[in-house]
Amino acid sequence: MVKLLEVKDLYVSFFTHAGEVHAVRGVDFELKKGETLAIVGESGSGKSVTTKAVMGLIPKPSGLIKKGEILFEGKDLAKMKESELQNVRGKEIAMIFQDPMTSLNPTMTIGKQIMEGMIKHQKVSKDAALKKTIELLDLVGIPQPELRVKQYPHQFSGGMRQRVVIAMSLACNPKLLIADEPTTALDVTIQAQILELMKDIQKKTGVAIIFITHDLGVVANVADRVAVMYAGKIIETGTVDDVFYNPQHPYTWGLLASMPDMDSKGDELFSIAGTPPDLIAPPKGDAFAARNPFALKADFELQPPMFKVSNTHYASTWLLHPDAPEITPPDAVLKRRNLRTKAGENRGK
Amino acid sequence: MENKKVLVEVKNLKQYFNVGKGNTVKAIDDITFDIYKGETFGLVGESGSGKSTTGRTIIRLYDATSGNVIYNGEDVHGKKSRAQLKDLNRKIQMIFQDPYASLNPRMTVADIIAEGIDIHGLAKSKEERMKMVYDLLETVGLNREHASRYPHEFSGGQRQRIGIARALAVQPEFIIADEPISALDVSIQAQVVNLMKKLQKEKGLTYLFIAHDLSMVKYISDRIGVMHRGRIVELANSDDLYANPIHPYTKSLLSAIPLPDPNYERNRKRVVYDPTVHDYSKEEPVLREVKEGHWVLCSEDEFSKYKDEYKF
Numbered sequence: 180m181v182k183l184l185e186v187k188d189l190y191v192s193f194f195t196h197a198g199e200v201h202a203v204r205g206v207d208f209e210l211k212k213g214e215t216l217a218i219v220g221e222s223g224s225g226k227s228v229t230t231k232a233v234m235g236l237i238p239k240p241s242g243l244i245k246k247g248e249i250l251f252e253g254k255d256l257a258k259m260k261e262s263e264l265q266n267v268r269g270k271e272i273a274m275i276f277q278d279p280m281t282s283l284n285p286t287m288t289i290g291k292q293i294m295e296g297m298i299k300h301q302k303v304s305k306d307a308a309l310k311k312t313i314e315l316l317d318l319v320g321i322p323q324p325e326l327r328v329k330q331y332p333h334q335f336s337g338g339m340r341q342r343v344v345i346a347m348s349l350a351c352n353p354k355l356l357i358a359d360e361p362t363t364a365l366d367v368t369i370q371a372q373i374l375e376l377m378k379d380i381q382k383k384t385g386v387a388i389i390f391i392t393h394d395l396g397v398v399a400n401v402a403d404r405v406a407v408m409y410a411g412k413i414i415e416t417g418t419v420d421d422v423f424y425n426p427q428h429p430y431t432w433g434l435l436a437s438m439p440d441m442d443s444k445g446d447e448l449f450s451i452a453g454t455p456p457d458l459i460a461p462p463k464g465d466a467f468a469a470r471n472p473f474a475l476k477a478d479f480e481l482q483p484p485m486f487k488v489s490n491t492h493y494a495s496t497w498l499l500h501p502d503a504p505e506i507t508p509p510d511a512v513l514k515r516r517n518l519r520t521k522a523g524e525n526r527g528k
Numbered sequence: 529m530e531n532k533k534v535l536v537e538v539k540n541l542k543q544y545f546n547v548g549k550g551n552t553v554k555a556i557d558d559i560t561f562d563i564y565k566g567e568t569f570g571l572v573g574e575s576g577s578g579k580s581t582t583g584r585t586i587i588r589l590y591d592a593t594s595g596n597v598i599y600n601g602e603d604v605h606g607k608k609s610r611a612q613l614k615d616l617n618r619k620i621q622m623i624f625q626d627p628y629a630s631l632n633p634r635m636t637v638a639d640i641i642a643e644g645i646d647i648h649g650l651a652k653s654k655e656e657r658m659k660m661v662y663d664l665l666e667t668v669g670l671n672r673e674h675a676s677r678y679p680h681e682f683s684g685g686q687r688q689r690i691g692i693a694r695a696l697a698v699q700p701e702f703i704i705a706d707e708p709i710s711a712l713d714v715s716i717q718a719q720v721v722n723l724m725k726k727l728q729k730e731k732g733l734t735y736l737f738i739a740h741d742l743s744m745v746k747y748i749s750d751r752i753g754v755m756h757r758g759r760i761v762e763l764a765n766s767d768d769l770y771a772n773p774i775h776p777y778t779k780s781l782l783s784a785i786p787l788p789d790p791n792y793e794r795n796r797k798r799v800v801y802d803p804t805v806h807d808y809s810k811e812e813p814v815l816r817e818v819k820e821g822h823w824v825l826c827s828e829d830e831f832s833k834y835k836d837e838y839k840f
Contacts, residue, residue, distance in 0.1 A: 221713035222684075337575075366574040366740060371784040371798050393714055396743075396786030400793040419790045437718035438788055439747035447725070448747065450718035454683055518789060 182250075183354060183387050184210040184233070189247035189257075191225075191232050194240075198459045202228045204411035206247075210355070213381065215388040217398040217419075219434070220408035223455055226391050229408070230357045232257070233389075234274055235264040251355070270300040273348035277360040279340035283332040290328035293347045300351045315346040318383075319376060338369035342376065349380065359391045374400055395438055399423055404491075407431050410456050410466035416485075417492030424519030426512060427486075427494035429474075430467045436511035449509055465496065473498060473506050532564040535702060535734050536586065541595035543578075543585050555581040557758035558595070560815065563702075568728065568735040570749030570766065572742055572781070578758040579738045583704045586736065587620050599702070618648050621695035625707035627687030631679040637690055638675040641665070644698040664693040668723060685716035692723065696731075704736045709744060721748055742785050746770055751821075754778045760815065764822040774824045774834050777801045806830070 191203035203225040210216050218226040231237055233249055235256060249256040256267065276282040284292055293315060294308040303311070309328070316324035319342040332340055341361060348356055358377070362370040378401065381388060390401055398405055398419065405422040407415040407430065415428040426432055436449035453470040456462050462469065468478040477483070477497040486499035497503055507513075543556040556578045563569045571579045584590050586597050588604050597604040604616060621644075624630035631640055638661045642651075651657035662672040668689040679687060688708060695703055705724070709717040721744065727733060739745045745752060746766050753763045754777065762775040773779045780801035786793060806813065808827055815823045816831045818838050826834060 221715060367742065367784040368574065368780060368801075371786070374786070375798075394786070395714070395788035396793075399788050399790045400786040400796075423788060423790050434714055435788060437715050439743050448718040448722050450722055451715040452719075454685065454716075518791070 181212050182209050183212045183214075183252065185248070185250040186229070186233065187248040187250070189229065189232060189249065190245040191228050191237060191242065192245050193242045195459075201458050201461050202242075202411055203232065204458075204461060206408075206411075206413055208406055208413060208416065210387050210389065212354070212387055213385045215381065215390055215401055215403045217390045217392060217402035217405045218408055219393060219395065219398055219405060221393060221455060223410075223458070224408040225411040226408045227359055230274075230359060230389055230391060234268055234272060234357060235259065235261075236268075266300070269296045269353075270351045271353055272355045272357065273351070273353040275341075275344055275348050275356065275358040275361045277363050279337060279344050279364070280332065282344055283340060285332050288329050288331055289335070289343045293328075293343070293350050296347065296350045311350070312346075315349055316343075318349070318380065319343075319346045320372075321346075338365055338372060341365060341369075341373055345373075345376065345380070349384070349386075352384065353386060355387045355389070357389045357391070360393075361390075362397060363392065363394070370397070377401065395423075395434065407434070410461060411458060412466065412495070414465075414467065414496070415494040417488070417494075420519065421489065421492035424515050425488070425492070426515065427488055427492070427499060428467075428496045429471045429498070429508075431494075432508055432512045433470075435515065436509050440511070449511060473508075475503060532567070534562045535565040535600060536563040536736075537596070537598040538562070538582075538586065539596045539598065541582070541585060541597065542593040543581050543590055544593045554758050556585065559755075559758075559760050561753055561760060561763060563734060563736060564750075565734055566728075566732055567750040568737050568748055570745040570752040571736065571738045571755060572740060572745050572752060573755035574740065574781075576757075577755040579740075579755045580706050582755070583622070583706050583736060583738050587622055587704055588616075614648065618644070618698045619700055620702045620704065621698065621700035623688075623691050623695050623703060623705040623708045626711055627684050627691055628679075628711075630691055631687055633679050635678075636675065637665075637677055637679070637682075640679070640690060641675075641694050641697050644694065648698055650698065660697065664697055667696065667727070668693045669719075683716075684712050685719060688712060688716075688720050689723065692720075692727070696727065700733070702734045702736070704738070706738045707740070708737075710739065710741065717744065724748070742782065743787075754781065759825060760823075761825040762823065763815065768819075768822055772822075772838065774818055774822070774838060775826070776805055777803075 186206060186208050189203055189206045193200040193202055206229055220226045232244055233256065237244060244257050247257060290312050293312045297303055297308045297311060312328055313324045316327060321327050321339060321342055335343060362373050365373060392398060402419045405417060405419050406413045409430050415422060415431050422431060426435055433451040437451060439448060451470055456466050464480050465478040465483055468474040475497050483495045483497045485493040485495050487493055498506065538559060538561050541556055541559050544552045544554050547553050571582060573579045585592050592605050641661050641664055642657055645651050645657055645660055651660055661675055665672055665674055670686065670689055709720050712720060728735060737745060737748055749766045752766045752769050753760045756777045762778045770782065773782050780799045783799040811827050813825045813827050815825050818824050818834050824834055
């Protein structure tokens with residue numbers, strides 16, 4: 180498969196009164212056509228900043244891409260001028276935001292908002308744009324699109340609004356869709372509908388998706404591959420099965436173990452102690468070391484490289500070094516390894 | 529559970545909001561349930577189902593349209609003297625969803641926590657007041673140095689701990705937690721839930737835990753009520769509810785939860801709830817006990833159908 184997007188050694192900083200915040204500190208990843216990559220991490224881990232850099236939406240002058248390349252079909256977005264970026268943004272790469280209410284203009288009909296991008300980027304006539312808009316609304320599952328196209332955002336429910344936002348992002352047939360927590364504000368049943376819709380659209384149009392979320396259940400549902408971010412770095416990446424059934428980094432362990440299991444009811448939930456580090460002065464070594472009960476001495480001193488676990492699976496922890504001592508991961512992680520082998524048997528009912 | 533004492537009785541509670549032009553929203557439409565002393569009662573449902581309104585009406589933030597809330601034998605919504613109301617407000621406390629909006633940014637942490645202590649006159653001297661604040665901070669896993677700081681200096685998880693300390697300050701018996709962890713990161717959610725469980729054990733607290741995150745609700749709750757459109761459609765022991773959901777709405781809600789297990793996700797089939805399956809033209813549905821402790825909102829016909837299906 181062809182590489183659509185390649186991010187190489189990306190560094191993004193913000194300049195605040197308190198000092199320089201190193202929000203993204205050397206991120207590498209790639210995305211193939213038609214693939215879904217999920218980026219997981221807590222607030223402040225740099226997942227949104229990374230994708231904003233891809234969209235060229237880092238606010239200036241407070242923010243800056245310090246280093247690195249963002250190759251979209253071979254062209255480096257990081258070095259593009261604003262005028263060139265405008266031809267990419269909304270056309271080749273589209274974005275879906277978390278809150279469907281604030282990403283729609285309350286004073287414009289939804290039809291007008293969807294058509295706006297089409298008329299600007301594709302230079303189509305109004306009639307053609309309207310026709311396409313009605314098709315799009317139909318595609319995203321909005322009943323009576325001819326009627327709804329003339330309505331305003333407040334006449335739609337939360338789930339319906341998010342469908343409108345998705346229709347809007349698809350207006351110019353983008354090659355890449357960045358979805359930043361698109362279902363976080365929605366109820367579980369509506370969330371399930373939106374996730375099904377996005378997978379369906381991907382099947383029909385072959386669009387690649389970067390999905391940002393902190394909900395690991397959603398990740399397991401939509402992702403082909405996963406990248407786990409912590410303190411501005413990707414600390415583990417692999418296929419969804421690699422990361423969920425054979426996690427390697429203690430932070431990934433912590434994330435997976437702190438979610439309560441549907442079929443177990445323990446006394447105490449596993450929790451990651453402490454809070455994420457201050458990115459004004461990021462720690463040397465593994466940024467997670469201070470919260471990591473399994474940390475080795477080396478983790479505090481030296482940044483671990485990405486160790487290869489398999490052809491698709493990489494993790495950045497000194498525990499994977501051949502000389503590292505054997506440790507026993509938490510029970511929840513051991514349980515996951517077994518899940519892989521007998522997956523689906525007893526839970527799929 | 530039989531020998532347990534009922535702490536809160538909610539009886540035929542209704543809460544209607546007037547939305548103008550003679551239209552009313554039936555936010556809570558005739559619900560009845562009990563909360564036992566020392567248990568955690570979970571309330572789940574989608575937005576607009578009335579779960580938060582239920583919490584707020586129980587604590588009398590809203591005046592109920594009709595029905596009663598009996599707390600320890602005393603009607604919360606009945607006519608009360610100031611002293612009686614004050615006493616009740618001390619026993620029932622609330623923890624809110626948004627740790628950013630629920631703390632006054634212009635007050636120090638000590639003043640936020642001690643506000644209840646001052647109002648109820650629980651401290652005899654300044655020294656005692658500060659000692660209580662320090663103890664509370666330590667109880668929720670913060671330091672005494674934090675007392676003189678302001679809310680903006682804290683992270684979301686720490687703020688929620690301050691919110692918990694504030695609720696605990698007046699030594700309540702019953703805490704209503706309205707989505708206390710929804711705004712927090714996964715790793716922090718676990719910390720707060722562990723803290724709430726620990727405090728319950730130490731102080732014998734009773735919780736009403738309102739949330740839409742069903743896996744967390746199951747983990748923390750002893751019994752769960754599922755709300756839909758202002759009514760409780762199913763009420764059962766939490767393990768029982770998840771293992772044997774009966775009402776079609778509960779089934780659809782449970783089938784919609786994504787779990788962190790890719791293989792399960794590939795095979796998960798979502799059940800869609802269709803309200804037209806119920807025929808309530810002849811009779812209004814009521815909560816009926818299908819199995820001991822497992823209540824479902826249903827008509828007479830459905831009741832016998834559910835009973836047939838629900839055999840062991």
